[in-house]
Amino acid sequence: MTSQKFRVVSHRDAYRFAFDSLTKQGVSGSDAKNTAEGLVDADLCGVDTHGIQRIPIYCQRLELGLISANPRITVDNITPVCAHIDGDDGLGFVVATKAVEVATDRAKDFGFAISGIKRSTHFGMARFYIQQVVDSGFAAIVMTNASPSLPPWGSKRPIFGTSPIAIGFPNPSGENHFLLDMAPSVAARGKIRKAMRAGERIPEGWALDAEGRHTTDPSEAVKGVVLPIGGPKGSGIAMALDIFSGLITGAGFAGAVGDQLKVFDRPQNVGHFIFVLNPEIFVGPDEYKARFLEWELSVVNAPPAEGVKRVYLPGQIETENKKERLVKGIPYLEKDVQALNEFADECGIPPLTC
Template sequence: MIVSESTLRNFTENVFLAMGCSKEHAALAADVLLLSDMRGIDSHGVARLTGYVRLWQKQRINATPAIKIVHETPTTATIDGDAGLGLVVAPFAMKVAIQKAEQYGSGWISIRNSNHFGIAGYHALMAVQKDMIGFAMTNASPLVAPTFSNERMLGTNPMCYAFPAGKYPPVIVDMATSAAANGKLEIAQRARKPVPEGWVQNATGGYTTDPHALKSGGSLLPLGSDYEHGSHKGFGLSATVDILSAVLSGANYGPWVPPFVSFLEPPADPVGTGIGHFLGAMRVDGFRPVNEFKEHMDNWVSRFKSASPINPDQGVIIPGEPEYYAEQDRRKNGIPIVDAVVKDLHEVADKLNVAPLTPPSL
């Protein structure tokens, strides 16, 4: 099915309204998910709606949170999300980071008692819109085994760094610290295809290409896949995200993170509250004039784009570039949604008495 941005946005807002969100929060949550779909990151867009509804029905998501600052200095803060949608809590926190950066040069916010916050890029880009450098990271469902282990201890724990440019789109480094995001496995499951070797291991630690391996005790591998290929580096990056997002804020960390996936239940012995995020904003003009920085960012992009290619038909891809072009295409031609997700959305609509998603002419 191909649907327009406005149709998908309206449907998504209606789902959040049916959950009891305010109009402001429903519109914001929908905006975060829609940016993911618009930028071609299909695993984190409306395909995630069923997960939010499921957690809300289990009373693990508060549709009307009282988000508040619980600790603060001029440049830092800790925020309690009151079990709200991470899609709402994280933008609130980034606004605080930006306000602190506007006054003091940088702002750093650690968040506890939140939920899945969508794509990290959405939150980092909020800073870019203010000519700042944005940072966003979060811990997540424990699906990843550390190097030399077969026990699920960490999440895919994404991190994002976003840099403003001039004539070019922002440079956005947005990535999971695992070999692959769980959403990639879900896409493979819907397509009934195997996943590449090196993404997951089975319950005993052996390589497998089964996209359902996690449901039978397997685990995702850290970025690098195994020690010989640098998995200890992915493990280190993931650990950094977990510590900044949760140990620092008072959220759950490691294997205690309450899961977003349906086949896991929250641990009975939490060490914190909810899941955690870490966000930051830095003013470019705290280091050099913004126009100079953007000129040199353009030069950086231009030079890397002109790097000698191995294959003349495949040049260097700048971080964030594929997503930028996907957004241009989908804004014009609509958003493709696979049949399995369409089925899920119809079920959600029926469950919440929301008008079903229909594809009007684009």
């Protein structure tokens, strides 16, 4: 493994960089704020494949009109608990945040609600949306589809995305919520691109090359496919995410979602599916609280296996990263900072300060 140099940037400066870049492209202040917060949140959590290094490609697509800077997002109330949302090719952060708000509002009245979203774009780290829901005391399942990179099990043709599913339940103590956020691939594609930028090999079992052979070379892996977790089981989950997010919502599906890094003749047409539930609906608030706390303790106090220091809840490592990085700053690869600062120069905005 190559030794890497890092530069530490404060979350405030990372936010300022993202906000300025987006407003330069005509994105409104409130939408730029939402997107910049989502990107910096990913960097704070340590999900740096989905942080501010995505800004140049978002801005390029905004400039080309492939992402709408000022989308007219429409909400069609199919039933009191089911909203169909047309994102008008807006930034995925803005579209998905709107969809979360709509579903959470309805769930307050009806106990649960769903939003199905078409004509959206890449929405970054899925945790950003379940966090918004658990912060208001509700549980959520958030799904998206993505451009093709993962094959149906047994094939070498990419058809499905490494699209994540995120599931959140609020911890009534206010801390340590259940925040599972996972792609059905062994590794997110961003991790393969990160290894390529860093000049590192990827582990065996992450990807096949274009000929369908196992590879540890990230530059061959990006020409091939990423492998699902658990073989046919992960591939089946990727298919289900594509059905929920794409097939039933009217968004692209079965390979039709455009790759934001490669397809420049049309918008992406990403789909999302959001389910919000009042977690107290069956047992009431007091019993939910008692049962959740008992459940949490049973997990975090489970005895560690050999070689393991501590047992975590899903999302806990990212939450702890965030606490630390809010204070100490965010370490970015020096190469990534250089690239972002060249971009800042082209845009006429101040560079990141390290």
